[in-house]
Amino acid sequence: xxxxxxxxxxxxxxxxxxxxxxxxxxxxxxxxxxxxxxxxxxxxxxxxxxxxxxxxxxxxxxxxxxxxxxxxxxxxxxx
Amino acid sequence: xxxxxxxxxxxxxxxxxxxxxxxxxxxxxxxxxxxxxxxxxxxxxxxxxxxxxxxxxxxxxxxxxxxxxxxxxxxxxxx
Numbered sequence: 001x002x003x004x005x006x007x008x009x010x011x012x013x014x015x016x017x018x019x020x021x022x023x024x025x026x027x028x029x030x031x032x033x034x035x036x037x038x039x040x041x042x043x044x045x046x047x048x049x050x051x052x053x054x055x056x057x058x059x060x061x062x063x064x065x066x067x068x069x070x071x072x073x074x075x076x077x078x079x
Numbered sequence: 080x081x082x083x084x085x086x087x088x089x090x091x092x093x094x095x096x097x098x099x100x101x102x103x104x105x106x107x108x109x110x111x112x113x114x115x116x117x118x119x120x121x122x123x124x125x126x127x128x129x130x131x132x133x134x135x136x137x138x139x140x141x142x143x144x145x146x147x148x149x150x151x152x153x154x155x156x157x158x
Contacts, residue, residue, distance in 0.1 A: 006120055008120065018121075021144065021145070025140055025144060028139075028140075028143050028144060030136055030139050030143070030144075031126075031136070032126040032132070032136050033124070033125060033140065034124040034125060034126050035123070035124040036122070036123050037121070037122045038119065038120070038121055039120040039122065040117065040118070040119060041085055041118040041119065042097075042100070042115055042116070042118075043087065043117075043118065044112060044115050045112070045115075046112060046113060047110075047111040047112075053111070054111075057109055057111050057112065060107075061107075061112065064107050064109070065100065065107060066100070
């Protein structure tokens with residue numbers, strides 16, 4: 001089973017990397033970009049037999065390692 | 080207009096960060112994870128009036144800054 005976990009900063013949390021990308025895009029002459037926020041994506045292959053087991057494993061993985069839930073949100077999509 | 084750009088390593092390109100995450104998940108006792116590959120995600124707000132202009136700006140941004148198209152693929156999704 002394949003899943004994609006997307007980890008993004010919670011709204012309100014400053015994103016200096018996103019700001020730097022905005023600046024770099026303007027410097028490159030690419031106009032019309034109002035705001036950029038960066039996040040991470042994890043493409044995960046699971047051995048889990050059923051979706052319930054996969055969900056349990058992935059939420060554990062997100063809470064313990066992939067996302068810092070104080071400042072980040074995560075979303076899981078199954079393929 | 081909002082868009083999400085997802086940048087992932089092309090298949091075949093080594094991903095040591097993904098390998099490290101696999102190892103860390105096993106060390107945390109989270110079994111059943113066969114493979115992890117890490118990528119980046121950019122949530123972008125555009126001032127572009129129409130979707131054609133947005134697409135032009137975003138593909139420029141991806142080619143010039145957001146993705147290294149030698150080793151990375153990118154996908155754009157509009158919200």
